[in-house]
Amino acid sequence: MLIQELCATDGITFCDESDPDFDFKSLLSDVMQKSSVGHWKSATRKLKKLNKQYSTSDRPVPREAYLAVLEACAANRNNGARATEPARKILEDMAESDYEIPTDLANSCVMNSLGEGPGGTHDQCGGIDAALAMVAAVESSPNGSSSLTDATYGRLVSTLANDGAVEEAILVLRFMVVEKLFTPPLGTFADVAKAAAKSDDHAEDVLQVLTYAKAAGYELDNIAAVEAGRDLLASGVIAAEKMDNLALGLRLLTAAAKAEGCAPDSGDDLVASSSAAAQRASTLIHKRAIQQACKDNGWKLAVKLLELMPKRGLTPATSVWRSVVSTCCKNEKSRKATAILMDWVSIVSRTSVRLLRIIHVCLPSTFSLSFIADYTCKRRQGRQASCECL
């Protein structure tokens, strides 16, 4: 009782006449001031404090404050990607507060958060995760579904593909083509197809990418006219070889050959020689297809494929030449066999290999001997034997 008597405050009343919003307004003013001079770190810290300590449901942080800080963060390519995380947080806060996000700011933030480093980072800042989070935030904001452009999505897809995240890249690509009805540039498809063809367990995904390219409006018979299209077809050829789908590989090369605008070269030649992997895949596909044709006794197909190989810049192996010659001999096609042999000789002599070596290789073959004898007889009956020079 004594204490209460001592502490009695009779006759004293307290009256707070200060502005209850003073702290909020003061901090908000600081945020705007820091943003206006481009001090993004300070502005971000103050905005966070404003959001956590002073904002209420009746007095939320205004959209202008978010926009001012976001602009400061997005300046100079997200300030060298260092301001990516604050920008992501602001975009998420804006989406949560149901504030509309300006299109140019959203696209700029997402694009500039992606770099060429591992994980899509730029000097270990930003990255794919931040970009995907931004995309999710923008899409969940009011009118956000139409904010991001195809260039932004395309950059995201290419970065995902270059980082080896093929499945995610294909998902975003599908979203672009099927749901957004975009027509991404061929380079985007080529990046994803290249990444899928590079990995062992994603070869089938290349076919999916080709399907999306068709769905986006591209014709496979024309895309070889541009480099990105040739890269896409080359990835298709590599995937076809991995899947042992010979028909698909040959079909893609034929499609490349049909493309106009590759003069003086032909599209299939350019596709087959676009990379070491594409050249190897093309050679293997032709070799296997010829061997299969020889096995099925299809001399016409075998000869046709063999004729295509030099046109596509591919060098047939000795076994391939021999198989075709043998098949022709089996089917008593001596003229064709001679022509093939002559081609073989000319190609090998052009590549400065000794002629004797070829004769040494081909002469032991019973079929070769029989066809030469047969052909010599026939030719003697009519015209001069041209193969006697052998």
Next chain:
Amino acid sequence: MSTSSKSVSTAPMSATTSSSMSYDEVNKLAFRALQSECKQLGLSAVGTTAALRGRLLEHFGLAKEVALEKGAAPAVTPEEIEVRRNDFTIALQTYYVMLNINLTLIQLIAYSGALRYRWHHILR
């Protein structure tokens, strides 16, 4: 747009398992790791980082911890409010008493000093 898949290579989630994730571990997950984790647990993998994180925390029963850490006021009964008010009053009163005692002591010390000064002059 959902991009969750199993082939997330860059996300730091390899050290954790779905059955034993703490609040800090959930908070450390990157966006793709959050999506992947949500998908593995059969939760929706669509939404912002906060939404995905909230789903995971709720799944692991850590949502209450989040509320407390965010500073949200927990539910308090009127009895608890009364007890806290009494505690505060007692603490305030104790403070006043201590202040009074201190003032008294200071007065005593000053008075004794003055007396000593006076006696010093008288004795001279």
